[in-house]
Amino acid sequence: MAITQNDLEMLKSEVMADTPDGGGLPTGIAVIDGVSNNLFPDVSDIDALEGRVRLRKVFPSVLTPSTDLLQASRVLITEIPSNPNASVFMFSATSFADRRTDAAEYMNSYTYPQESYRAYYQGKNYKGSYTFKFANQGEFVPVIGDVVKVTQLMQKQIPQSTPIGEVVYFQFLKVTDVLVETPDPQYAMRVVTLTIREPLQYDFGGELDTPELGQAFDIFSTRKNASLKFYGATKLSAPAIIGSEQVTLISSKLRIAPSGLSLDSQKVGVDLSRLPSDGLVDLVDVGDLVTITELKSMQLPTNAPNDTFDLGFERLSDVNLVDANDVRVSFDYLDIDLDAGTLQLNGMFDMSGYTAPLTAKYRIMDLAKVASISGQTVNLLNPITHNYTDAAVFSSMLVMGDMQARTFNVFSQKSWTKEFSDQLIGDRAEAQLQTANNPIVVTNRDAIEERWALVFTSATAFRIVGETVGEIGTGSTTTLTAPINPMTGYPYFTIPIAAWSTGWSAANVVRLNTEAAKNPVWFGSAIQQHQIDSLNTYDFTIGYHANIDRVRGAA
Numbered sequence: 001m002a003i004t005q006n007d008l009e010m011l012k013s014e015v016m017a018d019t020p021d022g023g024g025l026p027t028g029i030a031v032i033d034g035v036s037n038n039l040f041p042d043v044s045d046i047d048a049l050e051g052r053v054r055l056r057k058v059f060p061s062v063l064t065p066s067t068d069l070l071q072a073s074r075v076l077i078t079e080i081p082s083n084p085n086a087s088v089f090m091f092s093a094t095s096f097a098d099r100r101t102d103a104a105e106y107m108n109s110y111t112y113p114q115e116s117y118r119a120y121y122q123g124k125n126y127k128g129s130y131t132f133k134f135a136n137q138g139e140f141v142p143v144i145g146d147v148v149k150v151t152q153l154m155q156k157q158i159p160q161s162t163p164i165g166e167v168v169y170f171q172f173l174k175v176t177d178v179l180v181e182t183p184d185p186q187y188a189m190r191v192v193t194l195t196i197r198e199p200l201q202y203d204f205g206g207e208l209d210t211p212e213l214g215q216a217f218d219i220f221s222t223r224k225n226a227s228l229k230f231y232g233a234t235k236l237s238a239p240a241i242i243g244s245e246q247v248t249l250i251s252s253k254l255r256i257a258p259s260g261l262s263l264d265s266q267k268v269g270v271d272l273s274r275l276p277s278d279g280l281v282d283l284v285d286v287g288d289l290v291t292i293t294e295l296k297s298m299q300l301p302t303n304a305p306n307d308t309f310d311l312g313f314e315r316l317s318d319v320n321l322v323d324a325n326d327v328r329v330s331f332d333y334l335d336i337d338l339d340a341g342t343l344q345l346n347g348m349f350d351m352s353g354y355t356a357p358l359t360a361k362y363r364i365m366d367l368a369k370v371a372s373i374s375g376q377t378v379n380l381l382n383p384i385t386h387n388y389t390d391a392a393v394f395s396s397m398l399v400m401g402d403m404q405a406r407t408f409n410v411f412s413q414k415s416w417t418k419e420f421s422d423q424l425i426g427d428r429a430e431a432q433l434q435t436a437n438n439p440i441v442v443t444n445r446d447a448i449e450e451r452w453a454l455v456f457t458s459a460t461a462f463r464i465v466g467e468t469v470g471e472i473g474t475g476s477t478t479t480l481t482a483p484i485n486p487m488t489g490y491p492y493f494t495i496p497i498a499a500w501s502t503g504w505s506a507a508n509v510v511r512l513n514t515e516a517a518k519n520p521v522w523f524g525s526a527i528q529q530h531q532i533d534s535l536n537t538y539d540f541t542i543g544y545h546a547n548i549d550r551v552r553g554a555a
Contacts, residue, residue, distance in 0.1 A: 002068070002548070003062060003064060003068050003070055003546075003548050004331065004548060005318075005331050005548065006330075006331050006332070007062055007063050007064050007444075008060070008061070008062065008063075008070075008544055008546065008548070009030040009031075009060075009061050009063055010030060010031040010058045010059065010060055010061070010542070010544055011026045011027055011028065011029065011030060011031070011058065011059040011060075011061050011518065012026075012027050012029045012030070012031060012058060012059075013025065013026060013027065013056075013057040013058060013059065013520070014026075014027060015099075015100075016039070016056055016057075018054050018055065018100065018269060019100065020099065020100055020101045021099050021100070022055065022056070022057065022099060022100030022103075023055075023057035023093075023097075023098055023099045023100050023102075023103065023520075023522070024057070024097055024098075024099060025096070025097050025448060025468065025469070025487070026059040026061065026448065026487060026516075026518050026520075027487050028487040028488050028489075031058055031542075033320070033328055036539070039056045039058070039523055039525075040054050040056060040525045040538075041054075042538075043086070043527055043532065043538050045532055047527050048085070048527060048529065048530050048531065048532045049529060050263075050264065050267045050268065050529065051257075051258030051260065051263050051267075051268050051527060051528060051529045052258070052267070052268055052269060052525075052526075052527040053107075053256070053257055053258070053268055053269040053270045053524060053525070053526050053527070054269065054524065054525045054527075055100055055103050055104065055269070055522055055523070055524050055525075056522070056523050056524075057093060057098075057100075057103070057520060057521070057522050057523075058520075058521055058523065059518040059519065059520050059521070060073060060075055060400065060518070060519050060521060060544045061403075061444075061516075061517060061518040061519075062403050062404075062405075062444040062445075062517035062518075063444065063445045064443065064444045064445060064517075065443045065444075065445050065446075065490070066443060066444060067404055067405050067406065067442065067443065067444060067517075068404070068444065069402060069403075069404045070402065070403045070404065070444075070517065070546050070547075070548070071402050071546060071547040072399075072401065072402070072546055072547045073399075073400040073401065073402070073403050073519065073544075073545070073546040074289075074397045074398060074399045074400055074544075074545055074546070075090065075397070075398050075400065075521055075542060075543065075544050075545075076231070076233070076291055076293075076395040076396075076397045076398065076542070076543045076545070077089075077090070077231075077232055077233040077393070077395050077540060077541070077542060077543070078233070078291075078293050078295070078363065078393055078395065078541045078542065078543040079233075079295065079393060079539070079540055079541035080232075080233050080234065080235065080393060080540055081536070081537060081538045081539060081540050082536045082537050082539075083536035083537060083538050084536070085527060085528040085529075085530040085536075086525065086526070086527055086528070086538045087232065087254065087255035087256070087525070087526045087528075088232060088233075088523065088524070088525055088526075088540045089230050089231065089232040089254055089255070089256050089523070089524045089526065090230070090231045090232070090398055090521055090522060090523045090524065091103075091106065091107075091228075091229060091230050091231065091398070091521070091522050091524070092229070092398065092519075092520075092521060092522075093520035093521060093522055094106050095520075096448065096449035096450075096468070096516065096518075096520055097449075097468045098520070103522045104269065104270050104271075106228070106522075107228075107256065107257075107270050107275065107524075108172075108270060108271040108274045108275070109225050109228065109274070110224065110225055110228055110274055110275050110276070110281070111147045111172065111222045111223070111224065111225065111273075111274040111275070112222060112223065112225050113149045113220035113221075113222055114220065114221045114222055114223045115140075115220065115221045116218045116219070116220045117136060117139055117140040117218065117219050117220070117221075118136065118216060118217075118218060119134045119135065119136040119140075119216070119217060119218070119219045120134060120135045120136065120189075120214045120215065120216055120217070121133070121134055121135075121204060121205035121214040121215045121217060122134060122135050122191055122205075122214050123205060123214065124203060124204070124205035125200055125203065125204040125205050126200065126203055127199070127200050127201065127202055127203050128199045128200060129199060129200050130195060130196055130198075130199055130200075131193055131194065131195055131196065132150065132173055132193070132194045132196055132200065132204070133191065133192070133193045133194075134150075134191075134192055134214075134217070134219065135189045135190060135191045135192065135214065136189065136190060136192070136219075137188055137189060137190070138188075138190045140219065140221060141178065141180055141190065141192055142175045142178060142192070142194060142221075143175070143178060144175055144176060144177060144178060145174075145175065145277070146174075146175045146221070146222070147172055147173065147174050147175070147222045147273060147274060148172070148173050148175065148194075148219055148220060148221065148222060149170055149171070149172050149173075149219070149220035149222060150170065150171055150173060150204060150217065150218075150219050150220075151167045151168075151169075151170045151217050151218050151219075151220075152167070152168045152169050152170070152202060152203075152204050152205075152217065153166065153167060153168065153215075153216070153217055153218075167218075169202050171200065171201050171202065171204075172222070172271060172273045172274045173194060173196040173197075173198075173200075173273060174196060174197040174198070174272075174273040174274075174277070175194050175195070175196060175197075176195045176196060176197055177194070177195035178192065178193070178194060178195070179192070179193040179195075180192050181193075196273075197272070197273055198264070198265055198272065198273055204217070228281075230254055230256055230281050231254075231395075231396045231397065231398045232254040232283055232395070232396060233283075233393050233394060233395040233396070234249050234250050234251050234252075234254075234283060234393070234394055235249070235250045235390065235391070235392070235393060235394070236248065236249060236250070236292070236388060236389075236390050236391075236392045236393075236394055237249060237250045237376065237390060238390055239387070239388060239389050239390055239392075240292065240384055240387070240388045240392065241384075241387050241388075242383075242384065242385060242386060242387055243383045243384070244383060244384055245371075245379060245380045245381075245382070245383050245384075246377060246378070246379050246380065247292060247377075247378050247380070247384075247394060248376055248377050248378075249283075249376045249377075249378060249394055250376070251283070251376065252282065252283050252284060252373060252375065252376050252378070253280040253281065253282065253283055254280065254281050254282070254283040254396075255279050255280055255526045255528070256275065256279060256280070256281055256524060256526055257270055257272060257275045257276075257279040257526055258279055258526060258527060258528045258529060259277060259278045259279040259280075259528070260528070260529045263529075279526065279528075283396055284370055284373060284378060284394075284396045285370065285373075286370055286371070286372060286373060287369065287370060288369070288370045288396050288397075289367065289368070289369055289370075289396075289397045289399055290367075290368055290369075290370055290378070290380075290394060290395060290396050290397060291365055291366065291367055291368070291394070291395045291397060292365065292366045292368070292384060292386075292388055292392055292393070292394055292395075293317065293363050293364065293365040293366075293392065293393050293395065293543070294363065294364055294365075294386075294388050294389065294391060294392040294393070295361065295362075295363055295391075296311070296312075296313065296361075296362055296363070296364065297359055297360065297361045297362070298311055298312070298359065298360045298362075299357050299358070299359050299360075300321075300357060300358045300359065300360060303345065303349075303351050303354075303356060303357070303358050304345065304351075305345055305346065305347050305348070305349045305350075306344065306345065306346065306347055307344065307345050308342060308343070308344040308345075309342065309343045309344070309360065310341065310342055311341045311342065311343060311360060311362055312341065313341045313362070313364050313386070314339060314340060314341045315338070315339055315341070315364070315385060315386070316338045316339075316341050316362050316363060316364060316365075317338070317362075317363045317364065317365035317543075317545065318338075318362065318363050318365075318543070318545070319334075319336050319338065319343055319360060319361070319362040320360070320361045320362070321334060321343065321358055321359070321360050321361075322358070322359055322361060323354035323355045323356070323357075323358055323359075324355040324356060324357060324359075325355050327354060327355070329349075329354060329358065332348065333345060333346055333348055333349040333350075334346065334349075341362075343360055363543075364386040364388070365386075366384040366385055366386060367397075368380040368381065368382050368384065369381040369382065378394070395543075398521060400519040400521075403444070403516075403517040403518070403519060403546075404444065404515075404517055405442045405443055405444045405446075405447035405514070405515060405516060405517045406442065406447075406514070406515045407435075407439075407440040407442055407493060407512055407513065407514050407515075408512075408513050408515065409422055409511065409512065409513045410433055410435055410440070410510070410511070410512040410513075411424060411428070411432075411510075411511055412428065412429040412431065412432050412433060412508060412509065412510045412511070413425055413426055413427065413428060413429055413508070413509055413511070414426055414427040414428065414429050414430075414507070414508060415427075415507045415508070415509070416453065416455045416507060416508075416509040420451040420453065420467040420511070421511075422451075422511075422513070429503075429504070429505075429508040429509070429510075430503045430505075431501045431502065431503035431504045431508065432501060433495070433499050433500065433501070433510055433512075434498070434499050434500070434501050435499055437498075438496045438498045438499035439496075439499075440493050440494065440495050440499070440512065441491075441493065441494040441495075441496075442492075442493045442494075442514055443490070444516075444517035445488055445490065445517075446485045446488045446490045446491060446492060447492060447493065447514045447515065447516050447517065448468075448469075448485065448492060448514065448516045448518070449514065449515055449516045449518075450466045450467060450468055450469065450492070450513070450514050451466070451467040451511070451512075451513050452464065452465065452466050452467075452493075452511070452512050452513070452514065453465045453466075453467075453509050453510070453511055454475065454481075454509065454510040454511075454512075455507075455508075455509050456504050456505065456506050456507060456508040456509065457506055458506050459504050459505055459506070460476050460477045460478055460504065461474060461475070461476050462474065462475050462476070462477075462510075463475075464481075464483050475495075477497070477500035477504065478497065479497065480494065480495070480496065480497060481493075481494065481495035482494040482495075492514065493512075493514055523542070525538075
């Protein structure tokens with residue numbers, strides 16, 4: 001059975017909050033279209049004054065009770081906030097079950113350590129100070145604008161503590177001023193005092209190693225992490241016409257953090273010392289896949305079953321129908337031909353559940369690849385196929401690719417080492433799972449990305465353990481193995497009884513991996529310092545697209 005629009009949902013993660021444990025595994029709860037604050041809370045007056053970065057994790061998912069393949073899935077931001085002090089961005093999760101701490105560290109890794117240099121503290125640099133003082137022989141002296149990483153090394157051996165010479169803690173410092181002194185040429189040392197953007201989070205320094213030199217430590221130069229990728233959107237600054245291979249943007253930059261005076265990383269929610277001083281990154285790179293999209297609407301003059309409407313544009317990307325209260329009409333009642341640009345209320349449609357008038361909201365969209373970028377002008381490898389006004393939105397797409405649940409890497413080993421290795425550890429077990437003719441069953445709706453271990457406690461009984469979810473139950477070779485996913489109410493996977501051979505013994509383990517038809521994505525909201533007003537909103541729209549039937553609802 002083909003995948004339809006109704007089978008595609010954005011699922012919330014376990015914890016939708018800006019707490020360290022935010023994010024995690026997918027739930028069965030969808031991010032409902034058109035509902036305010038479904039991802040982020042309202043911007044408070046304190047957030048507006050202090051600046052803020054909020055992060056939320058969602059899972060674009062395929063919810064079919066099958067393993068039908070969804071091709072070319074992608075997410076994009078199709079409408080941006082009208083408030084110029086608000087920005088929305090997104091990036092791929094670091095892992096299927098990662099948390100907000102992991103997402104924040106991904107952002108913070110915009111700056112990462114490069115070369116290390118030996119240096120010496122000149123006395124103690126106290127927590128809360130906006131200066132940092134050290135000495136070296138001049139091989140590395142930071143300049144204004146640099147970011148450096150400084151470390152505190154363990155000096156005394158304390159039972160059950162960090163070994164001598166190991167890093168106890170560290171901090172990244174953004175340099176706003178530099179003072180260099182040479183107090184005693186006899187030692188060829190330079191004393192460097194750095195003024196830094198944010199205060200020290202710890203005490204750095206300690207006992208003297210020698211009368212001339214303070215405690216030794218390592219200071220690192222840093223560089224920009226070119227592998228990081230953020231996605232977002234902006235408006236066109238001028239209309240674009242059919243056949244054009246060029247569009248002009250309001251901005252080719254994307255805000256991922258606030259910039260300004262007196263910002264506090266702890267309050268903002270990310271390490272501002274490691275992010276660009278202006279809070280901006282490139283919105284688009286050469287080779288990116290991008291979209292130009294514009295929202296249109298048409299109020300339907302009638303609402304009877306089998307009424308058909310020409311929406312006035314061909315090759316639409318999506319169509320939604322809402323009533324006067326913005327309640328969305330189910331796709332079960334609609335026959336939509338995206339290529340022809342037509343909408344029909346099918347024979348099952350019943351207006352009694354809705355309030356007139358009905359309004360069709362639909363998008364024209366072009367998909368393109370970036371050839372080059374010059375300032376705010378983006379040159380495309382292919383011509384656009386619609387006319388766009390300057391209300392159109394230009395988006396860089398986060399391409400997730402094909403999504404399909406599956407099992408793989410099934411093997412058994414003689415004993416369980418508590419390691420979720422994808423290679424055999426030690427000897428193979430005498431018995432093996434017979435999956436060629438008795439395949440393990442998974443569905444797009446229920447499978448998660450996980451490495452599983454079925455650990456035998458006898459010749460027939462075993463424990464079911466997931467690397468992420470932990471121990472979730474027990475099973476037996478004499479019954480169907482179908483551990484329930486509590487988020488969906490259906491099994492994570494099902495192993496037929498016939499798949500079990502004989503010859504199992506206690507301590508044997510079956511290893512198997514499952515892949516999900518769900519792709520974790522982090523969305524971010526960056527709020528600049530500003531005064532809240534009622535004229536502009538913080539609302540935005542996300543698009544979840546893929547290659548599904550272009551004719552929807554037809555038999």
